[in-house]
Amino acid sequence: MLEIDSNALYAQSGGQGYLLWQRDSTLVGQEFDPAAQKLSGDLHPVADPVAGGVNSAGQVYVTASGGVVVYSASDTVSQFT
Numbered sequence: 001m002l003e004i005d006s007n008a009l010y011a012q013s014g015g016q017g018y019l020l021w022q023r024d025s026t027l028v029g030q031e032f033d034p035a036a037q038k039l040s041g042d043l044h045p046v047a048d049p050v051a052g053g054v055n056s057a058g059q060v061y062v063t064a065s066g067g068v069v070v071y072s073a074s075d076t077v078s079q080f081t
Helices: none
Strands: 008-013 016-023 026-033 038-047 061-063 069-071
Touching: 038 069
Parallel strands: none
Antiparallel strands: 008 016, 016 026, 026 038, 061 069
16 A cells, blocks of 8 residues: 555556656656556655655646656746747
């Protein structure tokens, strides 16, 4: 079981699944098998810094097809276009 204080997202890239979550100011990821519901391999930093903090009500990163991750490195209010 994974105990974290932020939302976790599932993303796929190259046929491999990953679980992504925020740890302090770093977005981290680890290989994840959704059928077995198990993490494997090492934990890897994906992006740092990532805006928001632990227990932040606003989610500051999203995943898209093809392994794309969109995130904000700043707490300032802005619009992504």
